[in-house]
Amino acid sequence: MNPLRTTGLSVQRWTKVSRAFTGGAGLLVVVLAFFPMFMSANVVQKLTALFILIMIASMWNALAGYGGLVSVGQQAYIGIGAYGTVWFAHHGVPPYPAMFLAIILAGAISVVFSFLLLRLTGGQFSIATWVVAAAFTVIVSLDKGLGAGTGISLIELNQYGPEHRQDYTYWFALGATAVLLIVLFVLLRSRMGSSLQAIRDDEQAAASVGVRVMAGKRVLYIFAAVGFGAAGAMTLANTLFIQPNSIFSVQWTAFAIFMVLVGGLGTFEGPVLGAILLFLIQDWFADLGVWYLIGLGVVAILFALLLPRGLWGTIEERFGLQLMPVGYRVRGLGRSPGADSGPLEEADATEAAAQT
């Protein structure tokens, strides 16, 4: 092989657009941090709810979209994040540090379950995750110290005034969302990121090229559990009251799937978009009761039929646009620079040229 023949080619990860967007996203987080100072309590609470949705969507997408781990039981960690907070707070830890500890607890519990669950694949894995979540529902429902089936409040939060409490929760949720997204982005851009995608696409083939399959899955599973734990702790802080049947409900997974499929499975930006969409739909139509759920179902079906790659997946495919790039592009293939990251039609032309 002649190294000279490969000169002129380079590997690109960032583009001007993606650099600008990522900088803008960082700036947005800073701006959002000042929101409680001039926004109403209602807006602050709603935005907290949006951050929770973004966490859930991004973490579920990390598992399913990047790791191929289609879990329908991540509500286990939402519940652990929430009930863990209650438990630590009842044992004398101040509420916000209790949330932090509960998030770590979710991660620790996921380490144990990873040894059981990650031995399974496909549908078996999915169902087993659900079984674990259901088991936690039962355990908590039987524990009178945690309010049993009737639920429990985080009364320790009353030590803060209502307006401060809302602001602290907002900042905690904003911080957690930002940290999770940054860690996910760094993880996906690392070598492990491409290894995870290889595992998702074909586990056996990934092993045959030296990918440490189990280690990769475990890192992702634990990270996602931490993220779902954070979403659970924030849900409790935002609503103050939880019941086992709702906090461990499989409906969280249904929402996660909706956001990720509509936004774009396996894209970094898509789930954030999906979360915003679900948030708006909830905000506008939740009063419609059962029709709202029917509407959600119809939207999901329409996306599956008409835009199977989701909103962002379609944009990415049509325009080659990546705002938060986690992949690799080879530049200098003898076409105009823009075409290197360009749409599929141009790539087809390239294959035709290669075949001649």
Next chain:
Amino acid sequence: MSKESATPVLSARDIHKHFGALAVLDGVDFSVGADEAVGIVGPNGAGKTTLLNVLAGSLEPNGGSVWFHDQQINGTSATQRSRLGIGRAFRIPRPFGDMTVFENVFVSASSGGGLRGSRCYERCLEVLDLCGLTPLANRRAESLGLLHRKRLELARALATDPVVVLLDEIGGGLTDEEATELVLTIKQLRAQGVAIVWIEHIVHVLLQVVDRLVCMNAGRVIVDGDPDSVLRDEAVIDAYLGSGVV
């Protein structure tokens, strides 16, 4: 019958593998030297792919041992064997469909190859060039046709910088012209000192590359030697080629 290569890089001794009552490998001895290209032929069901799976670590044998140089590697996983320097290409290509061609190769070079940073990129670009995939580097792998999938399969195996590659019918389903292109690539590999084990039904393609031929039948190696004498062997004609061919 068997002809031991002078310095085996990969060898299997008295391998037994059964699935239930069915003995698929029944005492197979096999080796490939550091400078060798060995072809494996035999009728369907002879145990060729099973042998490759045992060598690659995808299947654990029920008996016998697998050696890499002088290290026994029974019980090591496919991942570990890839990292040792055993590359493999599957019969039915298994691309990472949602990733680009470059990213497919990058996974190999960074995982099995253990390369980092710009050295890793360089290796990927070299391998893509060698396998004629450079113009398709940014294509999603699932959109590739069969020839390019096969090349990608080969490219991924090579990106791990293997000492030996195990190829399973990578010429199958290709036109003669396409197969000839693939042969040129594999010859270049040999020139770089990579040992090759190649299962193939298209014998005339195989003969352009290999300098030793092994014929298997019913879970055993029936003949092992230089290609001409193997193809003239009565047992091979009976079991595989048929009397009308030679």
